Amino acid sequence: MSAVGAGILTTAPDLSAPASSRWRRAGTLIRTNPLGVFGLVAVLLLVVFAVFAPQIAPHDPEAFVGDGLLNPTPEHPFGTDRLGRDMFSRVVYGARVSLIVGFSAVLFGTLLGTGIGIVSGYAGGAVDSFIQRTVDTAIAFPILLLLLILRKILGASLETLIIAVGIAIVPAVARVVRGAVLSERNNQYVEAARTLGASTPRILLRHIAPNVVALSIVIMTNLLGTAILAEATLAFLGLSIPDQVTWGKDVSDARNSFPVHVWWAFFPGAAITLVVLGFNLLGDSLRDILDPRLRGRL
Numbered sequence: 304m305s306a307v308g309a310g311i312l313t314t315a316p317d318l319s320a321p322a323s324s325r326w327r328r329a330g331t332l333i334r335t336n337p338l339g340v341f342g343l344v345a346v347l348l349l350v351v352f353a354v355f356a357p358q359i360a361p362h363d364p365e366a367f368v369g370d371g372l373l374n375p376t377p378e379h380p381f382g383t384d385r386l387g388r389d390m391f392s393r394v395v396y397g398a399r400v401s402l403i404v405g406f407s408a409v410l411f412g413t414l415l416g417t418g419i420g421i422v423s424g425y426a427g428g429a430v431d432s433f434i435q436r437t438v439d440t441a442i443a444f445p446i447l448l449l450l451l452i453l454r455k456i457l458g459a460s461l462e463t464l465i466i467a468v469g470i471a472i473v474p475a476v477a478r479v480v481r482g483a484v485l486s487e488r489n490n491q492y493v494e495a496a497r498t499l500g501a502s503t504p505r506i507l508l509r510h511i512a513p514n515v516v517a518l519s520i521v522i523m524t525n526l527l528g529t530a531i532l533a534e535a536t537l538a539f540l541g542l543s544i545p546d547q548v549t550w551g552k553d554v555s556d557a558r559n560s561f562p563v564h565v566w567w568a569f570f571p572g573a574a575i576t577l578v579v580l581g582f583n584l585l586g587d588s589l590r591d592i593l594d595p596r597l598r599g600r601l
Contacts, residue, residue: 336588336591336592338584339584339585339587339589339592340588341584342581342584342586342587342588343585343588345578345581345584345585346581348577348581349398349578349581350402352395352398352399353398353399353402353403356395356398356399359395360392360395360396361389361392362389363392364389364392364393364396367388368383368388368389369383369389371383371384371386371387372384372385372562372567374566375566381566381570382564382566382567383567384553384556384564384567385556385564385567390553390566390567390570390571393548393553394550394570396548397548397553397571398574398578400461400534400544400549401531401535401549401550401578403465404461404464404465404468404530404531405527405531405534405582407465407469408464408472408530408534409469409472409523409526409527410523411465411466411469412469412473412530413523413526415469415473416472416474416475416476416477416480417477417515419434419438419473420478420479420480420483420515421507421511421512422434423477423484424481424484424485425484425503425507431481434481438474441473442474446468446471447537447542449467449470450463450537450542451542453467454542459544464534464537464543464544468533471533472526476519476522479518479522480515480522483514483515484511484515487515488511492510493510493511496510520589521586521589521590524582524586525582525586525587527582527586528578528579528581529579531575531578531582532575532579534551535551535554536551538551538552538555539554539558540555541555550572550575551571551575553568554568554571
C-alpha cells in the first residue's frame, strides 16, 4: 500500500469506537493544531458571511446610507466609503465573490491538474516530456495577459474570472501530482495489477488516483487562499467582475481616493488577509492530519 493510502488508513476516524473516544480524539486534534482551528474558524466565517449575507448585512451594499468617509461608529462599524455606502455590508457581500471564485477556480484547476499529472507521471517517455514542456510554458505565461485574452473572447464575467484563475492553478497541481505518481507507479500493487492484465485506465482510476487523493486535497486547501488573493489582486487592478462588490475593488477605490481614508481600505484588506491566512493554516493542518509523511513534500 502507498504512503498516502497508509496515512489515510492510520488517521481515518474509527466510526465503531465509542463516542467518548471520538470526542477525546477530536479534542487532541484541536489541542495539537491550534493554528488549524484558527484557520477553520476563519474559513467558516467566510462561508457564513457568503451564505447569509442578506441576513447579516444591515444595509444594501450599494445604498447610500450616510455621509461619505465616516470613521467606524456603532451604526456603521466599518465606517463608510466616499459615496456613503456602509463598509461592513460591503465586506460581508464581498465574501460571496471570494468564496465562489476561490472554490470554483480551485476545484476546476485541481481536478484538471490532477488528471494531467496522473497521465504524465504514469505514461512517462515522450508523453511525459510533452506534457511537462507544456506545463513549463503555461507557468511562464502571465495570468494577467491570460485574463485579458479571455475577457476579450468571453467577456468580463464571473465565469471568465474562474476559468482564468483555474487555468493558472493547473500547471502547479500537475507538477506536484506527477511527482507523487512517479513514486506510486512502481509499487507492488501496481505491478500486480499489470500482471493480472488490468487495463491502463483501470490502473489509473482504481489504483493510482485513490492514492493521490490526500495530496490533491492538501493542494486544493492551500490553493484556495491563493485563488482568493488572485481574485482580489485582479479586482485591485481593475480587472474584476462588473457590478459586483469585491474586496479588491474597494481597496483599489480607497487607494485612488483623495483625501486617503484609512478605514475604507483597512477592513476589506483585513478580510483578504484573514481569509488567505485561514486557508493556508487549515491546509497545513490537513496535510499533517491526513498524512504526516507529506510534511515538507509540497
